[in-house]
Amino acid sequence: MARLRWNFAPRRGWTQPCSIVCVVALAGCIHALWWRHDLLQRREHVVGQAQEVFRFAAARDHRDASPPPAALNQVFAEMRYPWSDMLDSLQRVTKPSLDLLTLQADAGAIRRVHISAVANQAQDVFELIAALQGDHAWSSVQLISQTRNDETGAPRANGSALPGLPTASPRNISFSLVAEWGRP
Structure with missing residues (x-):
């Protein structure tokens, strides 16, 4: 048996603009997540460089540290x-x-x-x-x-x-x- 279409009401026009807004919002969220990921990677890179500089400076200070003179x-x-x-x-x-x-x-x-x-x-x-x-x-x-x-x-x-x-x-x-x- 075939399905009967009893709904003779015209289609509403607001469904198309709503779906366009949803698509734009989804694209904005994806862009924001990509941007956040990029910023986190940059932050990790800068923190890694700072830690490397600190390790290098600490190693240099440790090598240069000599005991205080006898007078001190x-x-x-x-x-x-x-x-x-x-x-x-x-x-x-x-x-x-x-x-x-x-x-x-x-x-x-x-x-x-x-x-x-x-x-x-x-x-x-x-x-x-x-x-x-x-x-x-x-x-x-x-x-x-x-x-x-x-x-x-x-x-x-x-x-x-x-x-x-x-x-x-x-x-x-x-x-x-x-x-x-x-x-x-």
């Missing part, structure tokens, strides 16, 4: 010393009869310092050593040298004056200590 190592080692705490501690244990001249970091050991000073009497030197040993901030306090000065202030060794050495103070005894700072 000494400066960095001295920066690790807590100077203000050390000076405060020394000020607490130092008597008025002592004059501290130098406080110098030891390049060979961390937190070891050389202390040079002058005193009126040998007893003052020994009292300073005892006070430093009694202070929990200091450890391993050792007397390195002790020199008695004559009345003119010139150092004497074995009873004779050493020529050409200036004196720092009119005190009678010049001495030097080595001590280790015990606090972190």
Whole structure:
């Protein structure tokens, strides 16, 4: 049996413009997707070039990097010393009869310092050593040298004056200590 056409209504004209708009929209979407794909490929290319330049620069810097000079190592080692705490501690244990001249970091050991000073009497030197040993901030306090000065202030060794050495103070005894700072 054949199909009967019962719809005698005329065809509507809006279906053709709608299909043209759909085709144009589909073409626009395809073009936008192609353009996006092209931009992503360009981006990947630029990022790859930047990473290659970075790798090259890092490899060049790594090859050119040399260890810091020994003088800088000494400066960095001295920066690790807590100077203000050390000076405060020394000020607490130092008597008025002592004059501290130098406080110098030891390049060979961390937190070891050389202390040079002058005193009126040998007893003052020994009292300073005892006070430093009694202070929990200091450890391993050792007397390195002790020199008695004559009345003119010139150092004497074995009873004779050493020529050409200036004196720092009119005190009678010049001495030097080595001590280790015990606090972190």
